[in-house]
Amino acid sequence: xxxxxxxxxxxxxxxxxxxxxxxxxxxxxxxxxxxxxxxxxxxxxxxxxxxxxxxxxxxxxxxxxxxxxxxxxxxxxxxxxxxxxxxxxxxxxxxxxxxxxxxxxxxxxxxxxxxxxxxxxxxxxxxxxxxxxxxxxxxxxxxxxxxxxxx
Amino acid sequence: xxxxxxxxxxxxxxxxxxxxxxxxxxxxxxxxxxxxxxxxxxxxxxxxxxxxxxxxxxxxxxxxxxxxxxxxxxxxxxxxxxxxxxxxxxxxxxxxxxxxxxxxxxxxx
Numbered sequence: 001x002x003x004x005x006x007x008x009x010x011x012x013x014x015x016x017x018x019x020x021x022x023x024x025x026x027x028x029x030x031x032x033x034x035x036x037x038x039x040x041x042x043x044x045x046x047x048x049x050x051x052x053x054x055x056x057x058x059x060x061x062x063x064x065x066x067x068x069x070x071x072x073x074x075x076x077x078x079x080x081x082x083x084x085x086x087x088x089x090x091x092x093x094x095x096x097x098x099x100x101x102x103x104x105x106x107x108x109x110x111x112x113x114x115x116x117x118x119x120x121x122x123x124x125x126x127x128x129x130x131x132x133x134x135x136x137x138x139x140x141x142x143x144x145x146x147x148x149x150x151x
Numbered sequence: 152x153x154x155x156x157x158x159x160x161x162x163x164x165x166x167x168x169x170x171x172x173x174x175x176x177x178x179x180x181x182x183x184x185x186x187x188x189x190x191x192x193x194x195x196x197x198x199x200x201x202x203x204x205x206x207x208x209x210x211x212x213x214x215x216x217x218x219x220x221x222x223x224x225x226x227x228x229x230x231x232x233x234x235x236x237x238x239x240x241x242x243x244x245x246x247x248x249x250x251x252x253x254x255x256x257x258x259x260x
Contacts, residue, residue, distance in 0.1 A: 013237065017245050021252040029248060039247040042240075113245075117237070 016114040023106035026113060027081035030102060036060070054078055058086065073100075088117070159226060162206035167191065168199050175209060175222040182218060 019026050029035040033048040040046055041062045050058035052075060059072040070091040077085040081104055088098040101116045162168055171185055182200060186193040200220060203209045207226045212219050 015238065015241055019245075019249060019252055021256060025252065025255065029252065035251075039251040040244055042243040042247050115241075 012119070013117045014114065015117070016112055018110055018112045020110055022109055023081050023104050023111045026111040027104050030104075030113075031080070031084065051075075052078070073097075158206040159208065162202050162208055165199070165202075167195075168203055171196075171199055171203065172208060172222060172227065175220055176227075179219045179221045182220065185220065 029039065031052050033050055036048050036050075037046050040048075040060060041064075044062050044064040046063070047061040048058075049060075050056070052058075054075055054077060056075045057072065058075065059070065062069045062071070072089050072091060073087040075084060075086045076099070083101065083103040085099065085101045088100050089096065096119070099118045101118075103114045103116075105112050105114070163172075167189060170189065174180060174185065174188055180188075182193065182196055185200070186196040189196060200209065200211070203220075204211060207223055209220050209222055212221065
């Protein structure tokens, strides 16, 4: 089955893929270490550490061609078996944090997984989207400077 | 030393700036022309252009009395390449999941 990909914007990707399996099982494959180990590494050995609850962290290390690729993140929302949201980071590119939302829908015994991945810069994560914020902070500090000078 | 791609993503995080880039992808424009395209002040457009320029997504040139904004395709491509790599990785992962689900369900039946 094919993976459909749409780019919603320059920083958001939506992927969907259908599997011949019931939702409970596909959800379990995404959220339980004994299942994840078998596929997430794309056939490469995978170390899985995960604490699947809101605020819990996960870390996967994929051993490919003598090198280790480490990924990590945190679970932000869980609504089993309908979906979950987590953050995703590739350790060599620390700071480039993605938010991934997984939605599982079942129809006629087949399950479609729809993933919305949003790339957020550190500024975005802190709610500092765009340029206005920094300018605003600068202006506030300039006003504070003036005020302090008068005291 | 800030990572150059960081500035790119921060610049792209704003919908107005993405719309400005979409407009520039069709051809060069002056700040005045861009301001006429968007329901925001000329001052706001100018701020957005500064962010896009700092991220290396556009360059500004002067010709006669007019300043032109031009998109820098290579920098915009860096983002789409990232998206492509990400897609390919998930394709491989989900093919592996297909096989694993088949195995699991055969064991069950």
